Amino acid sequence: MDFRLNEEQQMLQDTVARLVRGEYSFEKRLAFSETDAGFSVDFWKQLSELGLTAVPFPEELGGFDGGGVEVQSVMTELGRGLCLEPYLQSVIFAGGLIGQAGNDSQKETWLGGIASGELQAAVALQEPQSFYNLNDVETRAEKKDGGYLLNGRKAVVIGGHCADVILVSARTSGDTRDASGISLFALKADTAGIERRVYPTIDGSKGCDLTLNNVQVSADALLGDEDDAANASHASHASRVIEYQSGRAIAALCAEAVGVMEVANELTLDYLKQRKQFGVPIGKFQVLQHRMVDMMSELEQARSMATLAASVADEEQSDERRRVLSAAKNVIGRSGQFISEQGIQSHGGIGMTWEYNFAHYAKRLIMINHQLGDDDFHLERYASLLQAG
């Protein structure tokens, strides 16, 4: 048993770490957040020039054929910098969906650009009523004029405001919460009938809600085959692809969270050593020592689960994989909230100020819990898969 990264993985992590340290100061991040894109277009370019946007893709796309551990190495470092670039949405999630569901021509159309970073993709699977359940899909796609006509609304599409292509789930059959009958479409962002409501997010990024108003697409926008609710064993069943790829995204998000928690804890520990009250550093007070120890234990629990999640991310789907990923996201949600809240409390008022970076780490940790299912959602999912004793 060996939990160390191999030489290549270590080099990968060091490369990202160096880049983030050099380019992603706290002040710069605030400025990136204010731009129309909501991230640094330059930094994205640097990631792509170093081949980092291609990490999880096969060699013929210029990639490393990287698995969960390689993705973990990248995401943890991006988390440490609170990086705003759409690595999770575009490279991991959208790239994974197209890679698994798309036919050869679709892969050729989209994946090269996504791997090189020239194309940015976003994922629109949630809806206003769906509350983390990605099978809760009301958006409809009807066959029309040899293609499809899409109508509906998609919620909280991070990066959707400036993506070139948006992957949308829509019902071609079945009822609102049926697992079957969901199909996946790749929509060019400028397709007529797509309305965006763009907003900043509370953790410094940008996103949008989409209204699809009679959006007519040709048949080749359908990723893979149309899902038929009557034929649940269909191999390309979109809801299975979505579940599998959101699992990969969960593993990546957990890795990001670990990076965020690492810095949050480092900042808090520094503060406990520096801040003096009653004539001593406040870190001399036992109640704060124990709290800091709890924060560290939470981080270590989270790190263990992120590592476990990375190890199953690219495995074949199974109940065991499902359990591990839900367990990981549940732990990350809880430990993230603990570190966020207790870190603020340990800092006092200063931990709540915009000018001090801790507050931004705290906000990101809470918002990670609102992406891809919160701790409650994954607790329920885990409980539903509980093994007999």
Place this chain on the structure above:
Amino acid sequence: MNMNYTTEELAFRNEVRAFLDEKLPADIAAKVKGFRHLSKEDHQRWQQILCKQGWYATHWPEAYGGVEWTPVQKHIWDEESCHYGVPRSVPFGVNMVAPVIIKFGNEEQKQTYLPRILSGEDWWCQGYSEPGAGSDLASLKTRAVREGDHYIVNGQKTWTTLGQYANMIFCLVRTNTEVKAQAGISFLLIDMNTPGITVRPIITLDGEHEVNEVFFEDVKVPVENLVGEEDKGWTYAKFLLTYERTGLAGIGLSKAALSHLKQLASRRIKNGRPLIEDTTFSQRIAKVEIDLMAATISNLRIIAAVEGGGMPGAESSMLKVKGTEIRQSINDLARRAIGPYAIPFVEEELSHDYDGEFLSDENAAPLSAQYFNNRKLSIFGGSNEIQKNIVSKMILGL
């Protein structure tokens, strides 16, 4: 044992309800209930209405224009006003500096400042915390040196809530460096328009401007602005902190927030059903409601003891800890209730005159910001750690 209100208390509650039904402006209540921003004008308009009713200064003797409510009456007012969406009075003038002036100030100070607090002419803020003096307040360094008829004040205060609106600040300043920390502090009233004072905003993590830093550079303060005796300010400060602490439990606010949460959870949908019917979520709500029920009775026990002639002691510190934890839990659940919509920060929906379409729920926009903002509850007014120190020392003798 009788846990019911008396006939007189019930009559008072009806009077309060009738007054709020008739006089509370609907636009102000809507802003409070929707967690939207209140302007300085909103606060002042409501203050005028309260003053006219004679219910603004509930900590003052009638001789100065106050109303002497019993602790139970104050509690009834707290519950009803939170339920109705009454704006919280900005406490620094009416509930903080005024009781100090009434107890320790001279006649001229009472005649000068109290009417101006009632009329709304003065807006007070508090100059206690400093960058190096938070929980350890007695280590404050802002210096006041007597020169003839003036004190010359130099230093810095921080976390000054709504200082951007204030024209007066009450400050703890160091007048004596030769004695132990607590013994060299004085209580000064300072006009914010005096040359040498600079107010700088502190933006909090939710993007709000609520608190400020206040800098003093050779600020000349007339000696008649000293309250009580020089170097006795710590005594007055401690007196004031007991006023601050009662009410920090925020039971009424928690009840209003819980009701708001339940309405929200009835509108939000999970798996095709109202969220409030979801087992996991309804149990989370039930747990915090049960905690609040217990805290409500704890609060009433303290009130009844004070009504019977006791002084609120370290018990109110315990209640501050519990009460703030409960409010923070309710804020946590409200943020959870909107699921992925906790992420967007749609600032325009915070405005009271927003008339566009709401992104998700009409009350969703402030929820994440409010959750983050209310992390302050366990930090201010004496952090919860300091409250626990008080309990362990005063009650447990540890």
